[in-house]
Amino acid sequence: MSINLKGRRVAVVGGLRTPFVKAGTYFKDLSPLAMSTHVVGEMLSRYGIEAESLDDIVWGRVIHDPRISNIAREIVLDLKLPARIRGYMVSNNCITSAHAIANLADAIAGGRSQAGIAGGVESMSQAPVLFGxxxxxxxxxxxxxxxxxxxxxxxxxxxxxxxRPESLSVKEPSTGLSMGEHCELMAKQWQISRQTQDEIALRSHQRAAQATADGRLTAEIAPVKGIDRDMIVRGDTSMEKLGALMPVFDRSERGTLTAGNSSPLTDGAAGVLLMSEERAAREGREPLAFIRDIQFAALHPDDGLLMAPAMAVPALLRRTGLSLRDMDIVEMHEAFGAQIACNLAAWEQGWKDEAIGAVDSAILNPLGSSLAVGHPFAATGARIVTTLAGEMARRKSRYGLVSICAAGAMAAAMILERD
Known part of the structure; x- marks a missing residue:
């Protein structure tokens, strides 16, 4: 599936998020709605947006609370925004807020909306408890x-x-395996070593720590409960510390995925402010970037549960007439270090699509990514777009690429551009 924005250009005016924290810690008493309204409310304040000028709020989550069927609409009502603002929820695993952004961008490009906020939230601390x-x-x-x-x-x-309660399962209903178990199979198939995975994790933490220290990451954060930074980043980690961790999905001597090279269970919310180019210009706003195009892809889990970026990204580049070499920054969601390495190898070698080349590590996740920052499922897409758009504006980059894998053997890819 692809979304080609051939109508009006859609501007990424800004983005904002909570700090990301490990589940069961700082935000364990914050509901998904509370985190969501905090982000949306702070975004309106920070960017000086009159609530009356918004048309839509598109918001997502993966771990559902049956007591709130449409969290997007509840954000509108909880913040006492104009009742005419449309709010609806989307959900598709780790690409949930990528779908929220795509839906809103499509509405703006098609003239059905002028301005809105798209994003998502996840509270792994407050996952529903089920009974048999x-x-x-x-x-x-x-x-x-x-x-x-x-x-x-x-x-x-x-x-x-x-x-006796039944905890929510993280296993794929179609296969009975968890994402980590699937990624272990991918690592073996693509011959991705434990050292390679740990090196990816180390680089993510080091870059996220630097981006926190110099203010690039904290600039996109709306502090909550006195916390103004991501609490999972470990700038002092090392290959020695990562190497001391035991495998958690395949506990045999062949296992390579550990808690250190796998993204942690995380609480947090993130949103992106989108406008038509005309609306942004009329209000005197300088967009961080524009959404060039969006692509979604899916394959069978037996082919590699987290390998759909190897289909989504080549298809997106081919349709836009751009190449991987045109990209100034590449933001890949780090579900696991092995998943990053497998998809990079598929891009370089070709797999179910033509080879598109290698990615220079210098432009890959320059501010770190999910291994260090965290991964609240439905918030990750909005976080990545916020980070990429902000860094593109700072560097005055021309093109930026987003790649996000998801459970269910799906993926999203997006290209941002600047004039």
Whole structure:
């Protein structure tokens, strides 16, 4: 699937996010809605946006709270924004906010919208607790009971084992394997060494630490609870420290994926402010970049669960008439160090599509990425676009490439450009 923005140009005016923190720590008491409204509210304030000028809020999440079916609309109402602002939710694993951006960009290019905010949120700290089907059936009977007598009768069917919660599974429903287990298979197939994976992780932490120290990463953060930086970045890590970690998905001597070269479970929210070029010009705003084009791709999990970027990026470059050499910055989501290495190899060698060449490590994730910063599933796409657009503006770059893999064997690719 591709989205070719042939209508009005869509400007990335700005982006903002919470700090990203390890699940179960600093934000464990913050709801996804609270993190989301914080980002949207702060974005309106920071960029001086009149709420009346917004048309849409498109927001996503992956771990769903059944009590809030449409978090985007609740952001509008929670912030007491004009009720006419349309808000709707999207969800597609790690490319969720890439879809949110694509949907909003398509609406702006097509003239259905002038300005809006797209993004996503994830709270792994507040993942819903599930009960088994038998317990759920009994609780539903209690809820539907018309009298206390019938409620008690239904409750008498409960047994001690019914109260054992079932944690959300991170396994692929179609294969029964987790993303990490799938990535181990990819690493073996593509012969990606443990050292290569650890080197990618080390570089990510070092660059993220530097970008935090010099203010490039903190510039895109709206502090929360006194926290003004990503709390997962470890600037003092080393190959020795990373090498001491044990494999977590394949615990045999052949395992290579560890907690150090895999992205952590993370809480956070991120959003991107998009406008038509005309609206931005009318308001005297200088866009960070423009969205040139967007591509989505999918393959069978047996071919490599996280290998769809090897299809999405070549297809996007081919359709736009651009090459990998034209890209000044390449932002790849770091689900795992092995996933980065596998897709880089596929781009260079050719795989299910033609070879597109090698990526210079100097332009790859220059501010670090998900291994160091963190990966709140539905927020990652908006975080990457924010980081890329900001760095392109600082460097006055011409082109930037986004590549994001996702569970379900899917991917998103996006090209940003500047005049």
């Amino acid at each position: 089907r038998d317990a759920s059936r009994i609780f539903l009977e209690v809820g539907r009971a018309s009298s206390l007598k019938h409620q008690v009768k239904a409750l008498l069917h409960l047994r001690p084992w019914h109260f």
